[in-house]
Amino acid sequence: MFNLPTTNIGGPEVFVLEFGDIVAYFSPYTAALFVFALIFTALVIVSRPERQVDIAFGGDAYYTKEVDPNLLRFQRFMAIACGLATLGAVMTGDVFNFTLFASMVGITNIGIVAAYRNRHVLNAAFQYGIVAMLATVPLFGGAAIVLAGTGTLSMWELFGGAMAVPLIAKAFLVLGVMGEGMAPFYIAKAEITRAQGAPFILMVHVSSLLLFLRVTEIVISM
Amino acid sequence: MTPDRSIITRISATISRVENLTALYALLAIIVVVLGLVSLPFIAYHDDQLYEKTLDPASALHPYDRGGVPFGTTPVKSQYPENSPYAGYVTAYLTPFSQWLADTTHHMGTTIVAHPGGIIDEILYNTRGLDTVVETSILFVAFAIASYLFRRDS
Known part of the structure; x- marks a missing residue:
């Protein structure tokens, strides 16, 4: 009975996992996103943090930034949680479930950068946190309008154009994911990447990129 | 601000400041919300809801009366x-x-x-x-x- 319409941008489904009304699935498109997120999560688990070196201008002097082990452990935990949330977001087959995973990505992204003591990084993380909080309103509002307008949340019913999803619901979803994942707003990210700890910081970028690719697929397919 | 800067320079200078990020996002949100308010009359409530909710103000359990019979079998609508x-x-x-x-x-x-x-x-x-x-x-x-x-x- 589960047959995604062929108009789906990702192609036919290759794997289906039923959680009651929430039917997660892989299309070739989301499977590619999933494998990418999986590889990066595995890299985060096994990798050691980068060690930044500052070179004093005009001399031979340099100084290394020390890596706090507690901070490192917490960041790794947050990066793995972020990876798991991204994995869930790319494979879920339900709009509300997707919004939940998206907001979890936003919170874990803040968690990755919030523990630094660098003033610039904290300033950027603060602005980012405000936007991520703000973004939950259009994010869940979009899911609510989808439910009110069509009576269902399952992507299996919504995809293919059989249901008339209001345009404003799609716009809200995209706006919410933009706020949670920060995909187009790279100002805050440029400030955030001043922080040390390369693989964990990069998880912020990877998750937001995958989240944005996924919401693009959802919005186009609906 | 010098007067000979182009409009693009000024826009990029504004949005490159991280302090303006919240305002930028708020502006985007306001635009989308205004579009949503304009399109509101064209959105119809779908009557056949999967997760329906009814409010019964006369019930002693209001607003926690979500339907169903205690210790009985309650029919639940589900997608699959x-x-x-x-x-x-x-x-x-x-x-x-x-x-x-x-x-x-x-x-x-x-x-x-x-x-x-x-x-x-x-x-x-x-x-x-x-x-x-x-x-x-x-x-x-x-x-x-x-x-x-x-x-x-x-």
Whole structure:
């Protein structure tokens, strides 16, 4: 009975996992996103943090930034949680479930950068946190309008154009994911990447990129 | 600001400041919300709702009366009924304490706080169980961040 319409941008489904009304699935498109997120999560688990070196201008002097082990452990935990949330977001087959995973990505992204003591990084993380909080309103509002307008949340019913999803619901979803994942707003990210700890910081970028690719697929397919 | 700067230079100078990020996002949100208000008359409420909700102000349990019969079999609408073979078996979610209360007294049906029950919990625990798991995970992550930041200096 589960047959995604062929108009789906990702192609036919290759794997289906039923959680009651929430039917997660892989299309070739989301499977590619999933494998990418999986590889990066595995890299985060096994990798050691980068060690930044500052070179004093005009001399031979340099100084290394020390890596706090507690901070490192917490960041790794947050990066793995972020990876798991991204994995869930790319494979879920339900709009509300997707919004939940998206907001979890936003919170874990803040968690990755919030523990630094660098003033610039904290300033950027603060602005980012405000936007991520703000973004939950259009994010869940979009899911609510989808439910009110069509009576269902399952992507299996919504995809293919059989249901008339209001345009404003799609716009809200995209706006919410933009706020949670920060995909187009790279100002805050440029400030955030001043922080040390390369693989964990990069998880912020990877998750937001995958989240944005996924919401693009959802919005186009609906 | 020098007058000979082009409009593009000024825009890029504005949005390159991280302090303006919130205002930029708020502007985007306002634009979309205004578009939404304009398109509001064209959005119709779909009558055939999967997760329906009715409010009965006359009920003694208002607004917690979500429908369903305590200790009875309540029909639950679900998108894919074959995935939820136990939907409607509300009694299956009794906690051990609630079961003991029900076995030994006749007061179990009068409380709504001691046991999960009712149609909304049925939807959450059975047909949309993954949502419950993710919501709890979000809370857990938020607590983890807060506790780490709070205990960092001690």
